[in-house]
Amino acid sequence: MVKRLTRIDERRRRAVLQMRDRTAVVTLFALALAAALAIIPALAQGTAPANGCLQGSASDWLLYAGEWNSGGYGSCGAIRYPVWGSDARGFMSRPFYANSGSTITFWAKMSSWGGFDLKLIDWDNGTSTLLTWLQPAASYTQYSYSVAGTGQKKSIWIVATGGDTTTTGYFSDFQVSNSSVPGANLPGYLNGDFGGAKKNWLATYGNVGELGTVGHTTPPAREMSSGTSWMNLGSLPFVTTSSDQLAWSIWLSGTASTFGMYAYNLSNNTWSAVLSEAVSCASWCQRSVTLPNGFLSVPGMWVLHGSQGANLWIDDLCPSTGCLGYENPTPTLTPSATATGGGGGAYPTIDWSQFPTQVPYPTFPPFPTQVPFPTSIYEPGTPVPITGSVSISGTVKIDDRTPVRVKVDDSTPVAVKVDDRTPVRVMFGNGPNYTPVPWQNSGGEQRAPAAGAVLPTLITSPSQSTIQYGQAGSSANPLNFHLQQVDYYFANVGVEPLGLSFNLLIHYYYPDAFSLAGIDILPGLYGLAAVYVLVVVIRQLQAR
Amino acid sequence: MPATLEFSIIFPAPPEVFYFLISLMIVLIIYWVVKWAVSIYTGAGGG
Numbered sequence: 001m002v003k004r005l006t007r008i009d010e011r012r013r014r015a016v017l018q019m020r021d022r023t024a025v026v027t028l029f030a031l032a033l034a035a036a037l038a039i040i041p042a043l044a045q046g047t048a049p050a051n052g053c054l055q056g057s058a059s060d061w062l063l064y065a066g067e068w069n070s071g072g073y074g075s076c077g078a079i080r081y082p083v084w085g086s087d088a089r090g091f092m093s094r095p096f097y098a099n100s101g102s103t104i105t106f107w108a109k110m111s112s113w114g115g116f117d118l119k120l121i122d123w124d125n126g127t128s129t130l131l132t133w134l135q136p137a138a139s140y141t142q143y144s145y146s147v148a149g150t151g152q153k154k155s156i157w158i159v160a161t162g163g164d165t166t167t168t169g170y171f172s173d174f175q176v177s178n179s180s181v182p183g184a185n186l187p188g189y190l191n192g193d194f195g196g197a198k199k200n201w202l203a204t205y206g207n208v209g210e211l212g213t214v215g216h217t218t219p220p221a222r223e224m225s226s227g228t229s230w231m232n233l234g235s236l237p238f239v240t241t242s243s244d245q246l247a248w249s250i251w252l253s254g255t256a257s258t259f260g261m262y263a264y265n266l267s268n269n270t271w272s273a274v275l276s277e278a279v280s281c282a283s284w285c286q287r288s289v290t291l292p293n294g295f296l297s298v299p300g301m302w303v304l305h306g307s308q309g310a311n312l313w314i315d316d317l318c319p320s321t322g323c324l325g326y327e328n329p330t331p332t333l334t335p336s337a338t339a340t341g342g343g344g345g346a347y348p349t350i351d352w353s354q355f356p357t358q359v360p361y362p363t364f365p366p367f368p369t370q371v372p373f374p375t376s377i378y379e380p381g382t383p384v385p386i387t388g389s390v391s392i393s394g395t396v397k398i399d400d401r402t403p404v405r406v407k408v409d410d411s412t413p414v415a416v417k418v419d420d421r422t423p424v425r426v427m428f429g430n431g432p433n434y435t436p437v438p439w440q441n442s443g444g445e446q447r448a449p450a451a452g453a454v455l456p457t458l459i460t461s462p463s464q465s466t467i468q469y470g471q472a473g474s475s476a477n478p479l480n481f482h483l484q485q486v487d488y489y490f491a492n493v494g495v496e497p498l499g500l501s502f503n504l505l506i507h508y509y510y511p512d513a514f515s516l517a518g519i520d521i522l523p524g525l526y527g528l529a530a531v532y533v534l535v536v537v538i539r540q541l542q543a544r
Numbered sequence: 545m546p547a548t549l550e551f552s553i554i555f556p557a558p559p560e561v562f563y564f565l566i567s568l569m570i571v572l573i574i575y576w577v578v579k580w581a582v583s584i585y586t587g588a589g590g591g
Contacts (some may be wrong), residue, residue, distance in 0.1 A: 462559075486559055491548060503548035510558055529556045533565060540572065 024140055048096030048181045049156060052106075052174035054078055056113040059267050062234070062301060064089035064204070065160065068269070070173035073107035073140045079171045081253045083114050089204045090116075090159030094237050094266065095123055095301065098147040098154045105144040106156075106174040108136035114163025120147060120154040123236050126198030128157055153182060153236070162340035183328060184239040184299050187248075191326030192317035194222050200324045204303070206231025215249040216284045216315035222304030224314050225256045233314075235302035239267055240319075246291040250275075253284045256312040260305040263291050267298035279312060301370070457491035482513035 050060035054077035061079065063085035072078035079091055104120075115135045119128045131145045147154060156174060160167075181255035191200040194211060201222065203209035206229050211220035224231060240246060252259060261275035274289040291300065306312050316323060342471030464486050486508045494501040514522040555562050 014557040484558075494546070501546040503546055505548055507550070507552040508559055508562070509552065509554045510562075511556060512558070525556050537568070537572075 010371040037315040048176045048179040049093035049174055050096075050181055052093070052176070054172060054174075058091075060094045060299065061091055061269070062264055063091045063267065063269050066091050068377070069170065071170065074173060076107075076173040078309055079156070081160060081169040081171065083160040083167040083169070084165040086160060088159065089155060089232065092121065092234075093155050093174065093430045094184075095121075095153040095182060096176050096179045097182055098149055098176065099180075100150050102147040102176055102178045103144055104131075104147055104174065104176050105142060106157060107142050107172045108134065108142045108169060109138060110136035110163075110167065110169045111138065112164055112167040114167035114169075115161050116163050117144075117320040118145065118168055119157040119158050119159065121202055122149065123153040123155065123200055126201050126203075128202060133161065134158075140172065142172070143434050147176065147179075164509050184237050185326075185328055186324075186326035187238045187240055187245045187319040188321050189326055190235055190238055190302075190317070190323075193218075193315060193323045195323075196326035198222075202234050203234045204234045209233055212313055214253065214313055215462070216253070221253065221315040223312070225254075225308060225310060225312040226258065226306060226310050228308065230306055230308040230447040233304040233306075235304075237301050238239050239297045239299050240291070240296055243293075243296060243322075245319040245321055246293065246295060247288065248291065248318065249286055249288050249320070250317040251284045251286050251315045252279050252281050252312065253315070255280045255310040256307050257310070258305070258307040259312060259314075262303045264301045264303055264306065265292075265294055265296060265298060266296070266300060270294075278466060329449050352518045369528050382394075462508075463487045463489070467526070478517045480513055480515045481511065483509045484512045485509050 051058070053075075054061070054072055055075070056077060058066075058077070058079055063079065065088075066079045066081035069078045069080035071080075083092065108116075110116075113135075115133050118131045118134045120131050121128045134143065136143070156176075158169075160169070185200065191197075194201075194215075195218075197211060197220070198209075201209075209231050210223045210226075212223055213219050215221045224233065235522060250261070253402060256279045258277045259275070259277060260273065263272045263274055264270075265272065272292050272295075273289060274291065275289075279285070302317070304314065304317075306314075411451065467483040467485060469483075470482040471477040488504075488506040488508065489495065490504040492501050493504055511522060511525070514520070514525060553562070
């Protein structure tokens with residue numbers, strides 16, 4: 001029976017161990033899986049578009065419509081886009097390079113009904129394509145669309161297409177997988193002379209903006225108004241690197257009721273109107289415009305506006321550093337200077353004074369000197385090892401426990417034995433059977449109290465008892481007087497050598513409750529006592 | 545067995561207060577003794 005129980009216990013124990021192993025393995029696997037799952041989105045997360053998470057602000061986004069909002073998806077911010085009364089041009093991201101398999105993902109929600117066009121700007125061709133008509137759900141939902149076109153500069157562009165006064169879209173956490181963010185174009189590389197056709201410019205409103213066969217110096221020029229429709233032309237974002245790139249010029253030809261030039265600061269989402277005029281130029285007229293200082297070293301965009309009513313052409317929109325093209329140049333290596341002469345000139349002399357001088361080697365500190373051996377604790381004189389029978393005076397040092405005979409103080413030499421106590425006790429005796437004699441000079445033993453000696457006993461904690469007069473808390477009995485009694489008992493105090501020994505018992509009483517007819521008079525009593533003591537002390541001090 | 549001396553103190557305060565006052569008295573007594581000794585040494589009279 002016992003065996004069987006033992007077997008069952010053993011089986012149970014194994015099962016528990018196995019279960020523990022399994023639990024550990026499953027836990028580890030779950031942890032590893034969780035870590036992997038956490039890493040995968042992190043790896044997949046593209047760096048584009050710039051500020052796709054909209055964290056803290058909507059910088060890097062062109063907001064014709066909408067505003068930054070903190071209520072984004074997850075830890076991201078959002079662009080809040082109320083449809084009603086908003087600019088019909090929506091908002092757009094900064095450019096990114098899409099690659100094969102690139103996917104735009106973002107989170108969006110919408111109140112009420114309506115919809116938004118999700119467009120993709122192709123800056124290389126100056127066109128936009130409609131990816132989808134989006135009707136976001138009521139709560140944040142993720143949307144995902146593939147992006148075609150390898151190595152092309154793209155931007156996300158979202159424009160409202162319908163809704164009522166309550167329709168508001170929220171767009172958050174934009175990511176483009178397998179993408180990268182291109183460096184912003186320098187102002188001279190905006191294709192401001194339109195030599196690169198429609199590259200880097202996008203008609204964000206109106207469906208014209210053709211290239212003309214006319215031009216300020218060489219064709220083409222860009223159409224800003226056809227006389228039957230008006231349009232907006234937005235540039236690729238650029239970044240100025242010096243203050244002379246803040247000064248620009250533009251050439252205009254034709255007539256328009258209004259031509260406006262606006263600069264958009266992508267770092268703080270602000271507009272600056274730098275030119276607004278009714279143009280009337282039979283041939284070509286130059287206008288100089290200046291960007292505010294706030295555009296220095298931050299990304300900005302041009303947004304040009306041509307009104308309806310006449311034909312207007314623009315050309316050579318260039319910073320003072322000139323129109324240089326439509327793509328930042330690739331830096332080329334400067335060839336290294338080749339040797340000149342060829343006559344085998346002298347080697348250049350080396351100015352050795354420039355080289356640091358040798359740091360002196362560190363000097364060795366002196367080797368430590370031998371610490372003196374400890375001197376013998378025996379004193380006075382040097383210990384003398386005893387061999388055979390010697391007669392010495394002074395201190396005896398005994399190295400081992402071999403019995404020796406010592407003549408002490410001119411007495412008969414006696415055998416000395418050393419035992420293993422510390423301090424050493426020397427015993428005197430004869431022959432191998434020593435008769436230990438307590439020797440007062442050994443000095444190493446504590447003097448114990450004589451047997452039967454009376455030691456003073458001091459109390460460690462006083463005993464307590466109480467005395468009650470009257471009755472506490474009883475209205476029938478007018479008196480409540482309670483005395484606390486503390487006994488201090490000191491046993492066997494006195495001066496023992498004089499035979500004077502006695503016990504001392506002190507009863508200490510103090511009231512801790514005293515009331516008459518329900519009136520507590522104890523505080524008053526204490527107060528009186530305190531005043532009395534104080535007066536006595538003061539009087540004593542005064543008397544002296 | 546030595547004799548036991550037994551006496552009582554009634555004081556309207558807990559023992560801790562009594563300890564304090566006794567300590568105060570001891571300090572005062574030391575002060576008086578020192579003052580008396582100084583007066584003897586300097587011959588100023590009085591204590």
